[in-house]
Amino acid sequence: MVYPRKNARWHQKSWVVRLLIVGVLVVAAWGAGLFRFAALLPTEIDDQTTRTDAIIVLTGGSERLNTGLDLLKDNWAGKLFVSGVYQGVDVNTLLQMFRHNPADLERRIGIGTATSTIGNALETADWIVKEGFTSLRLVTSAYHMPRSLLEFRNVMPGVKLVPHPVFAERVKQDRWWAWPGTASLITGEYNKFLLAWLRHFGKQLFAKTGVR
Template sequence: MRRPSAFKGRLVIVLVVILTAVWVGGLVRFVTQITPETPPAASRKADAIVVLTGGRERLPAGIDLLQQEMADRLFVSGVHSDVDVAEILDLNSQAPTTLACCIDLGHDARHTVGNVRETANWMAAGERTSMILVTANYHMPRSLVLFHRIMPAIEGAVHLDIWWRHPRTLFLLASEYSKYLVSLIWPPA
C-alpha cells in the first residue's frame, strides 16, 4: 500500500508539470502573435498619438506619425520629470522644432497601469475620443487589455521596438507574458 504523502507528492509534481507546459505553450502562442512580418500601420487619422515610454524607437515613431499628420497632438506618457519637449525633439534629430506646439508630456506614470490612467486623464481633458497607441509589439497585448478597460475606443497599434535584439529577450518576453496573463484577470489598482 502506498503512503498518502507519496501520492500527494506525485500529484503536486504532475500539476506543476501540467501548469508549466500550459504556460510555455501560451508563451509560444504569445510570441508568435507579437511578431508580425511587417508592423501594422495606423489606418486612419485619430485625435491623438500616444507613446508609452520604454523603448528607444517608440518616440521617433510617434513623432513620425505626427509629421505624417495622423493626429494633431502627440502625448508621451511616463516621461521622467526632468525631461521637457525641447529635449524630446533634440533626441530626434529629424524632428522639426515646429512640432513642439503639438507635443504634451505626462510625468506621472511609472508603470503601464499608470500610463493608462495618465493617458485617460489627458484624453478626457482634451475631449479626445480616438488615439493611435505606440508601444513595442511585445507590450501591446497587455497595454490594449488595460486601455480597453478604461478607454474602450482605441484606434490602431504601431510596432516599433526591435525587441528581439535585446540581450535579455527571453526574460523580457516571459515577464511580459506573465504580466499579460495577470492583466487579463486582475483589475487595475
Template sequence: MTNFKKLSILFLIILLVGLLWWIIILLQTFPKKYNFSELKNSKGTTAIVVLTGGKMRIEKGLSLLKKGFGEKLFISGVFEPSDIETKYGLKESQDYLLQCCISFGQKATNTIENAIEVEKWLEGSNEVDKLILVTSYYHLPRSMIIFEKKLPDLLIFPVKAENKIDLVDEFIFHFRLIISEYFKVLYTIITIK
C-alpha cells in the same frame, strides 16, 4: 507518481503551451491584426500616444505626427520635455509642433499609470476618438489590454516602435523580454480592473 507531481507536470505543460501561444500572438498574429494605415483618411481626431521606456518609441511617435497620422502627440512616462527638441531633432522650422501638438505626462512609471495619465490628458476632450499607441513590440499586447480597459470608448491602434526586429542577433535579450512580458500579461489579465 504522486498527485503533486502530476499537478506540477500539468501546470508546466499549460505554462509552456501558453508561452508558445504568446510567442505566436506576439510575432505573427498581433502585428497582422492591426492596420492603422487607413487612419489617415478617416474622420474624427486621432491622437498619438507614446509610452516611454524603450528605444525608438519617441522617434516613431514624432514620425507619425509629422506624417499626419495624428493631430496630437502625448508622450507618457518619466521624460524631460526640454530634451525632446535637442535629442530628437526637431529643427527650428518644426518648433511649432512643440507649441501646438505635443504634450507630456511625467508621472507615470508603469503601463497602468500610463493609461491613467492618458485618460486624464483626454478628459474633457470629446474630439479624440482614435488613439495610435506606440511602444515596443513586446509591450504592445499588454498595453492594449490595459488601454482598452481604461479607455473603452476609443478605437486604439497599436504601433510597434521598431521598424525591424532582429530576434536572431540578440536572441537572449529578446527571449528574456518575451518571457518577462508573458508573465506580466498573465498578471495583467488576472488583476486588471
C-alpha cells in the same frame, strides 16, 4: 490488515504525486501559453491608413518616440502624448534630444510621467478626457503591445485604439527562443501580461459576485 503508519505513508505519497502532477500541468500550460503569446505578437503594422485624434507613445526606447514624432510630422493625428517621460524633462528638451524643431511641434505635444503600463493608461485617459479625443494610435514595442492594449482597453473602453507596433532591431521575434536576450524579454513580458490579465479577471469576477 492495514497498519496505521503504512496507511499514513501511503496518503502522504499520494498527495506528493498529486502535487507533482498539478505542478507539471501548470508548467505545461504556462509553456504552451508562452509560445502562443509569442506567436501572436504583431509582426507588421496592420492599419497604416486610419487618422486618429491623437498619437500615444509609451516610452521605453528611442525607436518609439522617433516613430511617434514622425507620425505627428506627417499629420497622422493632431496631437501627440508621450507617456512615461522622466521627471523634470519638458517638451522642448525632449524635442531637442531627438533632433526635432521645437517651434514646429511643441504646441502639439503633451507629456506624462507614468512609471508603469497601467500608469500609462491612466494618465493617457486623463489627458484625452481633457482634450475630448475618442481615437488613438498607440505606439509601443511589438512585444509590449498586448499588455498595453489590455490596460488601455480596460481604462478607456469607449475609445478606438489603433495599434502601431515598433520593431527594434535587437528584438529577434523570428525564432525568439534561440536568442537568449529576446527569449528573456518575451518571457518576462508574458509573465507581466498574465498578471495583468489575472488582475482584470479578478476585478470582473468580484464585480459580478458583489465581493469587495
